[in-house]
Amino acid sequence: MIFDYETLRVIWWALLGALLIGFAVTGGFDLGVGVLLPFVGKNDDERRVILNAIGPTWEGNQVWFVTAGGALFAAWPMAYAVSFSGMYFALLLTLFAMFLRPLGFDYRSKLPSQKWRYNWDKALFVGGFIPALIFGVAFGNLLTGIPFQLENDLRIVYLGGFLDLLNPFALLSGMVSLSLFIMHGAVFLQIKTEGKVNQRAKKVGFIAIFLTLFLFALAGCWIYILDGYHITSEIFPNGPSNPLTKFVKRGPGLWLDNYGHFPELWVVPAAAFISGFIAMVLSRINRPGTAFIFSSITVTAVILTAGCSMFPFLIPSSISLNSSLTVWDSSSSQGTLNVLFWVTVIFIPLIVVYTSWVFHVLRGKITVEHIKKNNHTAY
Numbered sequence: 001m002i003f004d005y006e007t008l009r010v011i012w013w014a015l016l017g018a019l020l021i022g023f024a025v026t027g028g029f030d031l032g033v034g035v036l037l038p039f040v041g042k043n044d045d046e047r048r049v050i051l052n053a054i055g056p057t058w059e060g061n062q063v064w065f066v067t068a069g070g071a072l073f074a075a076w077p078m079a080y081a082v083s084f085s086g087m088y089f090a091l092l093l094t095l096f097a098m099f100l101r102p103l104g105f106d107y108r109s110k111l112p113s114q115k116w117r118y119n120w121d122k123a124l125f126v127g128g129f130i131p132a133l134i135f136g137v138a139f140g141n142l143l144t145g146i147p148f149q150l151e152n153d154l155r156i157v158y159l160g161g162f163l164d165l166l167n168p169f170a171l172l173s174g175m176v177s178l179s180l181f182i183m184h185g186a187v188f189l190q191i192k193t194e195g196k197v198n199q200r201a202k203k204v205g206f207i208a209i210f211l212t213l214f215l216f217a218l219a220g221c222w223i224y225i226l227d228g229y230h231i232t233s234e235i236f237p238n239g240p241s242n243p244l245t246k247f248v249k250r251g252p253g254l255w256l257d258n259y260g261h262f263p264e265l266w267v268v269p270a271a272a273f274i275s276g277f278i279a280m281v282l283s284r285i286n287r288p289g290t291a292f293i294f295s296s297i298t299v300t301a302v303i304l305t306a307g308c309s310m311f312p313f314l315i316p317s318s319i320s321l322n323s324s325l326t327v328w329d330s331s332s333s334q335g336t337l338n339v340l341f342w343v344t345v346i347f348i349p350l351i352v353v354y355t356s357w358v359f360h361v362l363r364g365k366i367t368v369e370h371i372k373k374n375n376h377t378a379y
Helices: 005-040 044-054 058-075 077-086 088-110 114-144 168-192 195-223 254-261 263-284 288-310 334-361 368-373
Strands: 148-150 156-158 227-231 248-252 313-315
Touching (some): 005 044, 005 058, 005 114, 005 195, 005 334, 044 195, 044 368, 058 077, 058 088, 058 334, 077 088, 077 148, 077 156, 114 168, 168 288, 195 288, 227 254, 254 263
Antiparallel strands (some): 148 156, 227 248
């Protein structure tokens, strides 16, 4: 079956969102645990418990991140080029921070020196903190617009700098992302640990959930006055991938247009608050397994809220409105999207099944006794 161009573009917009959500749900709690490591673990034994809670699975969770980058490159090459031009140093900083994670897991326990291990704990903290923060900062910049323009021959000209990415709304979005991942990681630690680590994770998780919902509400209020984008010319969903064939306007509150035309979309941000509140309650009454399901729903709903607000925009331009990239004018060819779709249909279920199997096999609590018994394989 070969889908028409319009359908394929929508499918790939949804698939890209699904991959980002997959990374946020699986890799998000890994990053959150990394941020919590120096605070929830008060001694070496407790920190080894924390690391062994995520150690066997964190590498597999990065598949979602790598796949999302590959999907962006293959399905939305122009968006890939603009994002890496505009956010190059931020993405490079994220990459270098993530380099610390495999090094930290592999080398932390190679020496008995407490100073050695403490320094690697700080590296693992940085490896969790920076990606978690920049993930949200990137979304914040997409909502405020990236300072780029397209020449008549579609050459990309980026006119911003690294510090431009650190605008107030983007930093708020980064704090939403950071608190969201800390919440998710804290709930996961409740599942995998016992004793003092479990109790500290429970306390941190309660604060993080409350902070996430507060910051998310604050960002939602800001959206009302933030300049959004709207296509004013006729839309050609099956048209050529040339962003310069449309006209775009910008104005306060325009990111809420989709919610005005489709009121049922309000279910998405509402789900973030409802599931977050339920996760908070379940965490407090020591039901971390179910709380993790609802914290995953919260993560999903927060990302979907941004996606629903921006559709059909992928990367708006803040200095050349008509250069903004949308679902309808910046994709690969119909043939490419069709081939990629069937490749995805085959491999994404395999990733889901494999990931589910790994977590099923490695289920259970991690304790100090377990680590000492399996010291040769423990982190």
